[in-house]
Amino acid sequence: MFERRQVKAKSGISLTRLAIPLLIIMTLTTVNGVSADEKTLIQKLTPVKQSIMAPALKLQDMDEETTDLKDLKGKTVVVNFWATWCPPCRKEMASLGRLHQSTKDKNVEVLAVDIGEDDDAVFAFMAELDPTPEFTVLFNEDGSLMKSWKVRGLPTTFIINPKGEIAYFAIGGRNFDDPEIIKAITDLNFSTHKT
Known part of the structure; x- marks a missing residue:
């Protein structure tokens, strides 16, 4: 049988006593479907004031x-540039998955463009997520799209309206399933058809 040992720190405090609160904090993963990490993400998008067509994007998934x-074209498209080594990218991935689930029947497409990594790194990261995202993950191994899309840092996200214009952008992590963000994204389908 295994003997349970308690290791004492120099201060005389049991490491087991320290580990229990730490374990509780680490396992406190979700509240209402949103992780504690995701609560630190920003809840807004920046509107683009002028009409700018989205650059070309043609990649393998x-x-x-x-x-x-x-x-x-004809759909609202969320284009998220990310990498597995980027902490805010990792934080927002679950919310992108929930955005996809809540908008897939509302003429919205989610594309996550991995920058500069091979498929092994991406597959390994995706295998860690629960549930595994169902949106399209694309590979830009040489990072060439960062220049044409003017991506200055990761994550960077662009919201493309059904006409193919960039309507919003976001630099840094976001909680993409925030109700205001979902409304801004889905409203593009209606506002574009009126003009």
């Missing part, structure tokens, strides 16, 4: 199928 942004 995790199934080696090609996705071309121009084929998605």
Whole structure:
């Protein structure tokens, strides 16, 4: 049988006593479906005041199928540039998954463009997520899209309206399933058709 030992720190405090509160904090993962980490994410998008067409984007996904942004014209598209080594990118990934789930029947497409990594790194990261995201993950291993899309840091997200124009952008992590963000994204389908 295993003997349970208690290790004492120099101060005389049991490390087991220290570990229990730490374990509770670490396992406090979600409240109302939102992790404690995600609560630190920003809850707004920055509107783009002038009409700017989205740059070209044509990449392979995790199934080696090609996705071309121009084929998605007529839909609102969320284009998220990210990497597995980026802490805010990792924090917002679950909320992107929930955004996809809540808007997939509302003419919204979510594309997550991994920058500069091979598929092994991305597959390993996706395997850690529960549930595994169902949105499209694309690979830009050479990072070339950062220049054409003017991405200055990761994560950076662009919201493309059904006409193919950039309507909003976000630099840094976001909680993408925040009700105000979802409303801003889904409202693009209506406002674009009126003009």
